[in-house]
Amino acid sequence: MKKWNWREGQRARRRHGHRHDWHRGDRHRAQDEPRYGHNEAGPSFRASQRSSDEDQSSSSSSSKASSAAPELPGFYFDPEKNRYFRLLPGHNNCNPLTKEQLQEREREKQRSKMLTEDDKARKKAPRAGLNTSLLLQKRQLGLLPENSYCRLVHEVKVSGMRRHRLEVQSTDNSNPNTDNFRLIVGDSACERVFTVNDVSHGGCKYGIMNFSGCSKGSLSVEMCDNLYFTNRKVNSICWASVSHPDSHVLLCLVGMADTPGCVSLLPASLFSNSNPDQPGMLCSFKISTAWSCAWCLNPQADKTFSTGLSRRVIVKDAETGRTQTYSVSSDVLAQQFALRVPVLFNGCRSGEIFSIDLRQRGRRDHSWKASRFHQESAITSVRILQDENYLLAADMLGQIKLWDVRVMKAVQQYKGHYNEHTYLPIHVNEPEGLLLAVGQDCYTRLWSLKDGHLLRTIPSPHPAAKDLIPSVVFSSQLGGRRGLPGLLMAVKHDLYYFPYNTDYQEGGEQQAGC
Known part of the structure; x- marks a missing residue:
């Protein structure tokens, strides 16, 4: 039996004066036609060459045909093979062909390209x-003014940064890292990066x-000796300045089964066996289901941190234990303190963004909300600019x-x-005028902070996956004072470096040049 060709059918109907695609008689004839099986190809789609089209090339006719291919229920058109294929339901076949698989295939093809x-x-510039x-x-x-230049x-x-894979040095080189990175957070100098890895048997470490850099832009990485394991999920991390800048790490741990959740303040020296100094203050607060945390650097609220919970905000003094609780109408998913004044900005699941002035602690009503505005969906990250009159959300x-x-x-x-639907942070680097964010599609995008122009993707x-979303750190001096601007990316169990300089050398050559 001759396969149906939609283009010849259209021309035949035009010759007979039909204006519509289907009539009652056509529907009866279509019902009498045998249907295709699950393993057979659908209707063929090949552009027929008539006398009026003989002067056109075959390539132009095929591209024109593919662009004009109509959508048929239950079929998809493959432009490469120039024909239709049947979409299988996906629940009663060993190798189903679904729209999700087709979309994933296209995304992977685009990523490879x-x-x-x-x-x-x-x-590209x-x-x-x-x-x-x-x-x-x-x-x-x-x-051109200096700032614009x-x-x-x-x-x-x-736009010229290129990807280089970093080798993480460790005292136990016989046991390489095979656990996927979940989160990395750099300190203020970007000499240390706190890492959270998912463990295969459950929990995380x-x-x-x-990190150490040299004037030529090379970067070396060394993992600290002590790694801590927990069966609880790490929801949020921030560096804390208790005894000196970035002396501690503040962790929000979600409870699992019989293990309650808590907020832990850990000294950074705790993770190194070679550090002769005392570990310093180590404390844990029984605060369950904390979504976010932030540390205050303003002298008026010294050694104060906050946690965002379900319909509550808790502000606590790490030394005295003094606690102030604020009731809100939604879960608080993102927080950050201002530097010049003791004001805490919060982002909620409802899309509300509000600030709390810690100097107004005595007020019982909601007048402590210094400012309040909304976005259309749940807030995943808030960042205050140096001006502190502007906030990114x-x-x-x-x-x-x-x-x-x-x-x-x-x-x-x-x-x-x-x-x-994912909890994703944003990163700001004002000296370079850049905004960075990793999307749920696993692409890292960089914008101009000034005018919002998308600079690079x-x-x-x-390959993209829900549990393989990259975590990034961008710094003007990645690796310390001798470092250069660059992007650090952790994905799966690999670590990548995108330096500014184009003559970056990997391996032993870079160490010799420092």
């Missing part, structure tokens, strides 16, 4: 006509990696907005971020 482009030495030579020429002619140079450098609709806190109005939006080195 972007990885190939990313490995090339010359990359972040803006049209933007390159280092042109910027330098404009600067020398006085056509520095910002645009950083944009060019970011956490520790500290030490990201939500579970993939929206990232810059808010003017004084007028409680969004003044800038950063488009392209993808998130539907970095694909994950591994």
